[in-house]
Amino acid sequence: MTASAPDLTDRRVARGGVALVATTQYLIAEQVVASAWVDAPYSFGDNYISDLGVPECLVLDDRVVCSPQWLLMDAAFVLQGLIVLVAVWQLAWLLPRAWRWAATVLGGVHAVGMLLVGLFPGSIAETLGGDATRGMLHGIGASLAIAGGLVWILVAGIGMLVRRWRGVGILSIVLSVVGLVGMAGLLLAPTTPGADLGLGIGGVERLAVYPIIAWLILMGISAVLVHRGALRQEQWERMRAEDEAAAQAALGASGAAATDA
Numbered sequence: 001m002t003a004s005a006p007d008l009t010d011r012r013v014a015r016g017g018v019a020l021v022a023t024t025q026y027l028i029a030e031q032v033v034a035s036a037w038v039d040a041p042y043s044f045g046d047n048y049i050s051d052l053g054v055p056e057c058l059v060l061d062d063r064v065v066c067s068p069q070w071l072l073m074d075a076a077f078v079l080q081g082l083i084v085l086v087a088v089w090q091l092a093w094l095l096p097r098a099w100r101w102a103a104t105v106l107g108g109v110h111a112v113g114m115l116l117v118g119l120f121p122g123s124i125a126e127t128l129g130g131d132a133t134r135g136m137l138h139g140i141g142a143s144l145a146i147a148g149g150l151v152w153i154l155v156a157g158i159g160m161l162v163r164r165w166r167g168v169g170i171l172s173i174v175l176s177v178v179g180l181v182g183m184a185g186l187l188l189a190p191t192t193p194g195a196d197l198g199l200g201i202g203g204v205e206r207l208a209v210y211p212i213i214a215w216l217i218l219m220g221i222s223a224v225l226v227h228r229g230a231l232r233q234e235q236w237e238r239m240r241a242e243d244e245a246a247a248q249a250a251l252g253a254s255g256a257a258a259t260d261a
Contacts, residue, residue, distance in 0.1 A: 005163075006094050008230035013223050016090030019083050020220025026213055029076030033069040040064035045200030049209060050142065053077060053121040056129050062201075065128070070121065077118030084111040084216070091223065099159030106155055109148035110212070116141025125190070125201075146186075149212040150179040168222055175211040182207025 033052045034042040042052070046063050053073040057066035067073065088107035092100050122128050122138030129135075157172025185204040188195035196204040 008226050010227075012090045013094070013227040013230075016087045017220045017223025017227060019087040019090060020216045020223065022083050023080060023087075023213060023216040023220070025083075026076055026080045029073055033067060033073040033076075036069040037067060039066045042067075043200070043202060044206065045203045047202045048123055048125065049202065049205055050117065050121065050123055050138065053118065054123065054128055055121060058128060060126070065123075074118040074121050077114050079118075081111040081114030081118065084114065087216075087220070094163075095156065095159035096162050099155060099162060103152060103156045103159060106148055106152035109144050110152050113141045113144030113146070113148055117145055146179075146183055146208050146212070150176050150183060150208070153179075153212060153215045168219065171218065172215060175215045179208050179211035182209070182211070 030049070030052060034044070039057070043063070047065070051063070051065045052067050053070050054065050054067055055070045058064070084107060088104055088111070092104040092107065095103055116137055120134045120137040120141065122131075122135045124139050124142045127135035153172045154176035157169045157176060160166075160169035160172060163169075182204055185195045185197050185199075186201070186208050189201055189204060197207070199207060
């Protein structure tokens with residue numbers, strides 16, 4: 001049995017969509033912070049994403065880490081987590097009940113992971129700054145953000161297919177699979193030659209992360225457009241109903257006049 005269709009004219013659809021579109025701030029912050037590296041240029045292939053948020057300047061065996069705008073990147077990580085929490089709160093009800101709770105929990109896991117990544121800057125590869133606790137919490141956050149995010153969009157995609165929203169459902173599943181390939185490469189790269197698919201450690205990490213960001217933005221755009229379309233449909237149906245009522249009233253009046261004559 002297909003679950004009853006949700007009311008897409010509900011303002012929560014628009015609010016959640018706008019929130020998801022706002023996750024573009026992550027990509028903007030990443031570009032701004034990366035361009036600020038002067039002492040050693042930031043490499044999207046050789047540097048981890050989290051290197052952008054590390055407050056220390058370090059020369060490591062495989063890369064240099066020195067991010068002048070580290071605070072901006074960490075703020076973007078935290079803001080991303082908060083935006084996702086808002087979006088989940090506004091949009092989770094659109095999915096069928098059986099999938100709604102799973103998607104809510106997984107969206108929350110991803111958001112909490114992003115918060116931890118920003119609040120405890122570090123690296124998933126090693127302990128930076130001599131603070132093991134900070135490094136551990138950062139690693140936990142990165143794992144929750146990436147793994148939780150990819151499973152989240154997979155579950156949401158299946159829920160959309162149940163709703164018979166085939167286009168966005170299939171897109172969600174495809175993006176999740178691409179991200180899972182990237183995550184596997186990220187986990188295997190330190191010990192398995194070629195696991196980074198020739199993209200470098202930073203490149204394969206982005207293969208895991210960018211599908212999540214792309215999904216957030218595309219779902220946001222879809223929600224805004226669907227909400228607008230539903231409002232226009234509702235307005236058209238109201239106008240048609242009013243026209244039909246007016247026509248019936250006119251017909252009744254003419255019939256009454258003919259009877260009187």
